[in-house]
Amino acid sequence: MKEEIIQTDVLCVGGGIAGLMAAIRASEVGAKVIVADKANTVRSGSAGLGNDHFRCYIPEVHGPDMKPNLESLVRSQVGGPMRQGVFLRTWVEKSFDIVKLWESWGIPMRYEGRYEFAGHGLPGRILASLKYAGKDQKSVLTREARKRGVTVINRVMMFDLINHNGNLVALGIDTRNDRLLVFEAKSVVLGTGLCTRLYPSPTPGHMFNIAYSPNNTGDGRAMAYRAGAALANIELTMRWAGPKYFARCGKGTWIGVLRDPEGKPIGPFVTKPDRKLGDMAADIWHSAFEDFAKSGKGPVYMDCSGISEEDYQYMRHWLEHEGNASFLDYLEEEKIDLKERPVEFSTYEMHLSGGVYYNEKGETSVRGLYAAGDELFGGISGAATFGWIAGDSAGSYSRNAALPDAEEARSHIEAKKQEIRQMLGRARGPAWKEANTALQQIMQEYAGPIRSETLLNAGLTHVRRLKEKVRTTLVAKDRHDLARSLEVINLVDLAELLFLAALERKETRAGHVRVDYPFTNPLLDKLLLVRKGDEGPVMEWKALQR
Numbered sequence: 001m002k003e004e005i006i007q008t009d010v011l012c013v014g015g016g017i018a019g020l021m022a023a024i025r026a027s028e029v030g031a032k033v034i035v036a037d038k039a040n041t042v043r044s045g046s047a048g049l050g051n052d053h054f055r056c057y058i059p060e061v062h063g064p065d066m067k068p069n070l071e072s073l074v075r076s077q078v079g080g081p082m083r084q085g086v087f088l089r090t091w092v093e094k095s096f097d098i099v100k101l102w103e104s105w106g107i108p109m110r111y112e113g114r115y116e117f118a119g120h121g122l123p124g125r126i127l128a129s130l131k132y133a134g135k136d137q138k139s140v141l142t143r144e145a146r147k148r149g150v151t152v153i154n155r156v157m158m159f160d161l162i163n164h165n166g167n168l169v170a171l172g173i174d175t176r177n178d179r180l181l182v183f184e185a186k187s188v189v190l191g192t193g194l195c196t197r198l199y200p201s202p203t204p205g206h207m208f209n210i211a212y213s214p215n216n217t218g219d220g221r222a223m224a225y226r227a228g229a230a231l232a233n234i235e236l237t238m239r240w241a242g243p244k245y246f247a248r249c250g251k252g253t254w255i256g257v258l259r260d261p262e263g264k265p266i267g268p269f270v271t272k273p274d275r276k277l278g279d280m281a282a283d284i285w286h287s288a289f290e291d292f293a294k295s296g297k298g299p300v301y302m303d304c305s306g307i308s309e310e311d312y313q314y315m316r317h318w319l320e321h322e323g324n325a326s327f328l329d330y331l332e333e334e335k336i337d338l339k340e341r342p343v344e345f346s347t348y349e350m351h352l353s354g355g356v357y358y359n360e361k362g363e364t365s366v367r368g369l370y371a372a373g374d375e376l377f378g379g380i381s382g383a384a385t386f387g388w389i390a391g392d393s394a395g396s397y398s399r400n401a402a403l404p405d406a407e408e409a410r411s412h413i414e415a416k417k418q419e420i421r422q423m424l425g426r427a428r429g430p431a432w433k434e435a436n437t438a439l440q441q442i443m444q445e446y447a448g449p450i451r452s453e454t455l456l457n458a459g460l461t462h463v464r465r466l467k468e469k470v471r472t473t474l475v476a477k478d479r480h481d482l483a484r485s486l487e488v489i490n491l492v493d494l495a496e497l498l499f500l501a502a503l504e505r506k507e508t509r510a511g512h513v514r515v516d517y518p519f520t521n522p523l524l525d526k527l528l529l530v531r532k533g534d535e536g537p538v539m540e541w542k543a544l545q546r
Contacts, residue, residue, distance in 0.1 A: 009187070010031045010187050010189060011183050012391075013190050014035075016192075017387060023145045031394070034185075038175070041154060045216060046193055054381045055379065121278060134380070158219060162412050188369050191371070191387060194374045196212050203245055222494055232357035237512065238350070241288075241289060244346035248323065250324050256273050256278075256279065258345065260301075273303075287449075288347075299344045354376070423476040426473070451515070457503070471489065497530055505524065506521075507524050509524070
């Protein structure tokens with residue numbers, strides 16, 4: 001395998017919203033910046049097909065008091081498990097600056113000339129989700145990054161981060177050519193997004209039919225942990241919802257009411273379609289669809305009947321920007337009129353809502369290592385805001401930092417090269433999809449919607465057996481298989497940590513349901529940090545800032 005050493009001030013791992021924003025800002029403060037992306041930054045990641053909501057505080061809309069907006073963020077689907085005062089305040093204070101930046105770059109942040117707030121709303125409460133046309137946001141951010149001299153390297157699977165005496169060396173494989181890329185970077189920003197493919201999709205036979213990008217497999221979390229950084233609340237999971245069997249985000253975009261088969265609204269918030277509010281029932285009652293199914297009172301339908309043609313076209317416009325073009329095509333093909341026919345909704349796959357622990361400056365617990373966006377939480381707005389902040393921090397740090405020397409980590413690099421050679425050289429053994437499917441089965445049955453000490457201990461045993469088999473028997477026929485195999489290795493590492501953290505959190509909170517500890521313990525309203533110790537994972541409880 002050919003080896004290429006690449007030097008830079010700042011390496012952004014992942015070219016999503018967080019990674020590109022970090023790259024743009026780091027270059028502006030004078031750093032030499034490289035973005036390494038597994039796919040192509042123009043359409044990669046969960047934001048690749050668009051988005052239509054940007055959580056923010058705009059004084060001219062919301063008034064001079066930021067507190068109601070901050071409280072709205074804490075109550076939102078992205079604020080619950082990580083509600084830290086300084087962190088969230090920094091986000092809200094900076095959010096309008098990012099809106100203005102995006103607008104100046106050509107991303108349409110206004111609707112018909114005004115800032116439009118709608119969706120994910122509660123009656124009588126502040127609306128904090130700005131409607132914007134994000135279909136082409138990734139191409140705009142890629143253009144802005146390149147305009148500032150950022151080097152974008154696409155089709156690179158970053159799979160390991162070596163922390164050698166406080167110096168960071170990152171490893172990636174070229175997914176098209178026989179190259180191992182060794183990055184000597186003064187600082188590293190992780191922006192690899194959510195962790196998907198840990199649990200089965202709503203249609204298990206189709207692994208990639210999931211609400212978010214199937215390429216986002218928690219690589220940043222796994223790399224950060226192995227490099228010594230702390231992960232936060234890795235045991236907490238969340239689930240999204242939308243049209244059944246057609247896994248697409250955008251439930252806050254729908255103008256309708258969630259109803260049972262008898263036509264009764266499942267929540268108390270709206271009784272008729274409301275363009276401004278949507279229906280927050282699913283945002284607050286995450287298990288609603290499963291609960292209705294288990295009780296025999298389901299299914300649950302999104303009912304848009306009675307909406308005006310103007311509201312219908314308004315909804316279609318935003319669904320397209322939310323990345324639902326294929327769903328809209330399906331409606332046309334099947335001649336389904338949403339104004340007349342309710343659509344069955346369901347819950348999608350579980351994914352992690354915890355991740356790499358970083359503070360309001362984007363700093364992790366490892367010097368020179370930064371993270372942003374869905375490495376922890378936050379959605380598009382959080383990714384854009386903390387990507388910008390992390391880029392500023394990483395760029396400033398690199399001014400006085402020395403370049404690492406990859407030769408000091410040579411033994412680690414050679415061990416990884418040998419592991420790759422073995423996967424490519426084996427004649428027989430399981431492929432990545434078989435291993436990924438086995439992992440999903442274990443996660444769903446032993447650390448899924450129902451957890452207990454006995455289930456978690458049994459599942460941990462299975463995951464550890466799988467971890468050993470994955471590292472010693474996986475077969476990769478080509479570069480594509482190799483990249484997927486490296487993803488699975490990262491997923492299995494995270495699965496083991498999830499089981500350990502789930503055993504440690506002896507309560508029920510968010511998507512972590514312990515039937516042997518059925519209530520939420522206010523004394524455990526804390527971050528559960530896990531980091532690599534000399535003899536294995538080490539747990540630490542950290543109080544939340546208020």
